[in-house]
Structure formats: C-alpha cells, structure tokens
Amino acid sequence: MSESLFGTPFIAAPMAGGTSTPALVQAVHDGGGLGFLAAGYKSPESMVAEITATRSLNIPFGMNVFVPDARQLAPSLAAQTRLQAYRAELEPEAARYGVTLPPLRLDDDDAWQEKINVLLADPVEFVSFAFGLPGKPVVAGLRKAGTTVICSVTSVQEALAAAEEGPDALAVQHSSAGAHSAAFLPGGKEPAGTPAARTTAELVAQVRAAVGLPLIAAGAIMDGPGLREVLDAGASAAQIGTALVRTHESGARQLHKDALGDPAFTExxxxxxxxxxxxxxxxxxxxxxxxxxxxxxxxxxxxxxPVRAASSAAGDPQRLNLWAGAGWRSAREGSAKDVVREYLSGH
Structure with missing residues (x-):
C-alpha cells in the first residue's frame, strides 16, 4: 500500500497533555509530514479551539481521541480498595510539595460522546483512536462525514478485532514506543505460532500478514533508516513522537525536554x-x-x-511523567520542520 492515504510516510504522533500543538502541526507539515492534535485531557471546548486554530492554517491534520474503558469507570470493590491504598502511598509525595491529593474520581470518560459529536458535526481529515475501539457506528459515522479513521493496536489479536470495525487504517504500536500503550486487550493470547515481535518492523510484518488495511508503524523510529525499515516491513507510514518532543514547536514542559537530553537519565x-x-x-x-x-x-x-504539577513548578524532574520511547537519546532540539526533513531525506 502506498503512502497516498496520508500523503506522506511521516506522521506526527498525537501527544496528549499539551505536547501536540497547532504550531507543531504546522512545522511538521512544512517539513513534508502530517500533523496530529490530541483531544485527551482537554474539554470539548478546548478541542474545538485547537481545531479552529489549526484549520485556519489551511493544511491537512488529524485528531486523536481516547476511548474510555468501561471496566476502569466502574471498578470492582477490590480494585477500588487497591486504588485507595495507592492514594495513601502517594500522601508523602504530596506532602513533599505541600499539595493535597484529590479524592478518587471514577467517572471521567474524557467527554467521549461530546467529542465524537463535535467530530461528526465538524469533521477533520483524520481521526485516530487509542485505548480501545470506538465501535462500528462511530467508525461508520466518521467515514460517512469524510474522515479517514485510524484505530490503534499493539498486537495481531488487536488488529484483527479492530479490522472488524471497518476503519481505513491501523496504527501499529510496538512496546518500544513512548508514553501510553494503546493496548486494549491486555494479556490476550496471540494467534498460534505468532512469536513476540522484537522490533516495530517485526510487529508490522506480523500485522501485515493478518490484515489488509494500510498500517502506520509506531515505536522507536528515530531516523530515516528506521523509517525505511518499517516501510519495507509493510507500513504505509510511521508515527513519530519522541523525536518531536524536544522541538521548538512542541508544547511539552521544558523540564521534560531537558530530561530527554540529560545523561543522568539512563533508561x-x-x-x-x-x-x-x-x-x-x-x-x-x-x-x-x-x-x-x-x-x-x-x-x-x-x-x-497535583504532584506532577508541583514537581514541574519546582523544577524537579524526579516526580514528573517523562514520557520517552526506547530511542529517546536521538531526540534533539530545533525545529520540527528540520526533523521531518531529515527523516524524509534519509529514508
């Protein structure tokens, strides 16, 4: 499958929490790639504001949405007890910065339906989903609205399940990728005879053999040769995240950017x-x-x-979520436009 569905083999991974910005989407586009925004942790109103700002740039872009997990929104009594125990474990962390831990919140579905309603009423070019499958009606509705739909998977088993929903493509994420795993069938068994994929390219090849959809590779793809490797394995494009975190246009905390270049962090x-x-x-x-x-x-x-926010305010990287893929040492500063160009010239 050619890259024609995306117009480029380079796709900027959607990075929630503020890292993905309209400026990053613009810089990635200027370098020859496709940028994504991330709806995770944002209100529907904030999501709409980012879509409006990015649409004014007159360039193609995508939006990523988290699929809520019904099990986590209604945990068992035993699970709630474990969560309360973990809250108690975190009390000294909060005391370190003089902040208060909130009570357990179990009802946050990240405004799922409201965000889907927005994307159906005012469609963008691409929508990807992570943490689960959105359901056939959502996929069909978005496709009818003219949106290219992408489901994220981490295994052959998940790819087969996702293909049944009728998306246009799959994002195939290897365990070497930074930040959250997109896995939604934890502990599930792979089809008989499927070995553990040691690399992103191996996982792409396994999924390529099982489904006929266009694939986007994700996980420790840090340069042009790495991009070529996954394309040769059967991907139509690669989804790049960690390599963009330190760029000027990234909205990541400066503390996070600095940590990626700090030799004190070794794994x-x-x-x-x-x-x-x-x-x-x-x-x-x-x-x-x-x-x-x-x-x-x-x-x-x-x-x-509250602990992460206080850690950031104090300039303390030891209690901040420093998301990073296995190839983080290759992430560099500069413009995302130049990063994209280097990938594309070297593949």
Whole structure:
C-alpha cells in the first residue's frame, strides 16, 4: 500500500497533555509530514479551539481521541480498595510539595460522546483512536462525514478485532514506543505460532500478514533508516513522537525536554505509577518508588496530577511523567520542520 492515504510516510504522533500543538502541526507539515492534535485531557471546548486554530492554517491534520474503558469507570470493590491504598502511598509525595491529593474520581470518560459529536458535526481529515475501539457506528459515522479513521493496536489479536470495525487504517504500536500503550486487550493470547515481535518492523510484518488495511508503524523510529525499515516491513507510514518532543514547536514542559537530553537519565521503563495505565517513561525516582502501582486509568492520573504539577513548578524532574520511547537519546532540539526533513531525506 502506498503512502497516498496520508500523503506522506511521516506522521506526527498525537501527544496528549499539551505536547501536540497547532504550531507543531504546522512545522511538521512544512517539513513534508502530517500533523496530529490530541483531544485527551482537554474539554470539548478546548478541542474545538485547537481545531479552529489549526484549520485556519489551511493544511491537512488529524485528531486523536481516547476511548474510555468501561471496566476502569466502574471498578470492582477490590480494585477500588487497591486504588485507595495507592492514594495513601502517594500522601508523602504530596506532602513533599505541600499539595493535597484529590479524592478518587471514577467517572471521567474524557467527554467521549461530546467529542465524537463535535467530530461528526465538524469533521477533520483524520481521526485516530487509542485505548480501545470506538465501535462500528462511530467508525461508520466518521467515514460517512469524510474522515479517514485510524484505530490503534499493539498486537495481531488487536488488529484483527479492530479490522472488524471497518476503519481505513491501523496504527501499529510496538512496546518500544513512548508514553501510553494503546493496548486494549491486555494479556490476550496471540494467534498460534505468532512469536513476540522484537522490533516495530517485526510487529508490522506480523500485522501485515493478518490484515489488509494500510498500517502506520509506531515505536522507536528515530531516523530515516528506521523509517525505511518499517516501510519495507509493510507500513504505509510511521508515527513519530519522541523525536518531536524536544522541538521548538512542541508544547511539552521544558523540564521534560531537558530530561530527554540529560545523561543522568539512563533508561526507560513501562510504568503505571503516573496514570494507572502502562506507559513508557524515563526512569526517575517516582517510577522507581512506585513499581507496584495498580491499574486504574484515569483515576490514578487524577490522583497524581497535583504532584506532577508541583514537581514541574519546582523544577524537579524526579516526580514528573517523562514520557520517552526506547530511542529517546536521538531526540534533539530545533525545529520540527528540520526533523521531518531529515527523516524524509534519509529514508
């Protein structure tokens, strides 16, 4: 499958929490790529404001939406007990900065339906989903509105399930990718004879053999040769995140940008400590101190928010979520336009 569906083999990963900005979308476009915004953690009104600002640039772009997990919004009594225990574990972290932890919040679906309504009424060129499948009616409605729909998967099993919903493409995320895993069938068994994919290219090849949809590769693709590798494995494009975090146009905290270039950080790890959902981060004190954090998204995200904000305000990277893919050492400063151009010239 050619890159014609996206117009480019370079897609900027949607990075929630403020990292993805209209300015980043513009710079990625100027370099020859396709930019994405992220609706996660934003109100529908804020999402609309970003769409309006980006649409005024007269360039194609996409929007990513988090799919709520019904299990996490209605956790069992045992799960609620674990979450309360984790809240108690976090009290010393809050005391360190003189902040107060909020009570458990279990009802946050990230304004799912309101955001879908906006995207149906005022469609954008591309919409991708993470953390689950949006459902056939949503996929069909968006496609009818003229939107190209992308579902995120992390395995062959998830790819097969996603293909049944009728999307236009799949974003195939390897475990080496930074930030949250898009997995929605945790612990599920792969089809018989499917080995563990050691690299993003291997995972793409496995999914390519199982489904006929265009694929977007994601996970530790840090340069032009890495882009070529996943394209050769069967991807139509690559989704690049960590390599853009330090750029001028990224909205990431400066503390996060600096940490990616700080030799004091020597490894990444998957952790649930910050949000209750597996995510790859630079290993700092918070990651080390809370290795047994329970599942509970977005409840834990809300619990740790005051600590993370205070850590940032204090200039302390040891208790901040420093999302980073396995190839983080290659992320550099400068304009995202130049980063994209380097990828495209080297693939």
């Amino acid at each position: 990444t790890a998957m952790t649930r400590a910050f949000t209750g959902r597996w995510a790859r981060s630079l290993v700092n004190a918070f990651v080390r101190d809370h290795q047994d954090a329970p599942e509970g998204y977005p409840a834990i995200h809300h619990l740790t928010a």
